Amino acid sequence: MASITLNKLVKRYGNGKTVNQVIHSVSAQIDDGEFVVVVGPSGCGKSTLLRMVAGLEEITGGEISIGNRVVNTLEPSERDIAMVFQNYALYPHMNVFDNMAYGLKIAKVPLVEIQARVDKAAKILELGEYMQRKPRELSGGQRQRVAMGRAIVRQPQAFLFDEPLSNLDAKLRAHTRLEIQKLHRELGITSLFVTHDQVEAMTLAQRMMVMNAGVMEQFGTPEEVYSRPATTFVASFIGSPPMNLLKNAPDARPGTIVGIRPEHLDITATGWALRVDALEMLGFERLVYGRWLHGAGNELVIVRSDETQPVPGLDTIIHVTPRADRLHTFDAATGKRL
């Protein structure tokens, strides 16, 4: 097992006039045994980042170390890592056993040991009865487990996951999420997990890296990212419904944006006055969409209330009070937390 260090990592495509920079100087330290999730919208460079760690993508600038080794010029197979691909990338003509054993065979691991390691992985993943099947005879969830098994048998320094759950249906995804968590607890191998799904990120991560447009916006525990977002992007990306980012809040200083999550606004007798614009009844919660009475009235404020509260009528006026300790302030120009 080993830590992974990214040092001022840069990735550019093309040259001359058509340079397209997709990773802007990302530095981070992933500790030994830690589970880190990289999350961001599509096209933010998160997959590219992972592929650079894997060695599938060339590094334009900066350094990647795994353990104490700089791996910039090493082949993927020499980096002592294993990857789980989004579409699993199982060899279609090999059965489950051969799929898992292939890397070990190439590495010339003795046959007895291959057998032992594959058996162990199969046991952990409950794949025992499928060993002779071809990938096409397996369900999506089983294929996914084979892909993980292929990673496990190599006993690598680190696991890399490239959106491994995105091809599963919702129920299976939740289940597999738990399994991955359990697996990480058992094996304790440093893991880098890429996803665009914030629920996956929040539930799996010990620390999460939020990326946007090739820039690392924040790197911290899910708790930190949720309660102290570093930028307006992080504030709006994490949390559902997203945080209210208000330019026209009654007590906002000019040049700043006030951030408050819908769940931290309470409907009270006095406070910020809003006209109710729309209502969404979601059973256990309600979302009230309101607009300011004052000034530029087009800013939407989302309030989350629960079933204990009375339902406000449409177009009525309600008052809400933000919890003071949950107010965030951002610089309007840079989007940075103040």
Added chain:
Amino acid sequence: MIERRPGLTVLSHLILLLGVLIVAFPLYLTVVASTQTSEQIAQSVPMSLLPGSNALQTYKTALLGGTTAAGSQLSGAAPMLWVSLVTALIIPLGKITMSMLSAFAIVYFRFPFRNLVFWMIFVTLMLPVEVRIGPTYEVVASLGMLNTYAGLTIPLIASATATFLFRQFFLTVPDELVEAARMDGAGPMRFFKDVLLPLSATSIAALFVIQFIYGWNQYLWPLLMTTNENMYPVVMGIKRLIGGESYTEWNVVMATAVLAMLPPALVVMLMQKWFVKGLVDVEK
């Protein structure tokens, strides 16, 4: 078709039967003629459509040669069948090896002018042997390859069609598979051998059948480039039996034709299973 019109059914069956007849009748004629004696064929006009009783003798003569009743000396088809078989095996095997490797290079390796190379190969599609036969002959002759298996096969091996086919197939193999192999530590040739080759099995089978028949049916090129009787393929042998100075033994000609038809037919029949298998379970 869900439509049920008896008239239409009868008509379509008639057309199909006519088609079968057009294809099958000459074949039947060939087989029947090969079982009669040459006198029977020559004397009865039109020829009898019932099988004769001379089959064994005729096929023996056709295969091993000998002197016929009419007194003409014939060389047997057996050595020619062997030449045909060897060429018809070397050509598809060589073609498949060459074109798979070149398609592999074009698809998976980044080298300068990669597209140019591909298009150059592609353009040679327009230059089959018949078009470049003069210069090719010149080259083969200068290299001293006349009357050799090398001369018979090598000029026919390079194939843009097969390269293109494999290129198209390789392009459909997901990139993730390549990456997974890289992560597993498989080098390029290992990936080729362990992943691409098994995945291409059905394409290879299809190509083998087509190219076997292509190699077997070569006529013009061997005609030009073999002067030694030992190197004549069977297709040429049939032609030589007809219209020489001596009297044409039609029964032997027909028997030789049947013998020449058998191997390609056999290959098609045996490999058909593979085709069907390839169509049923697409492994990707």
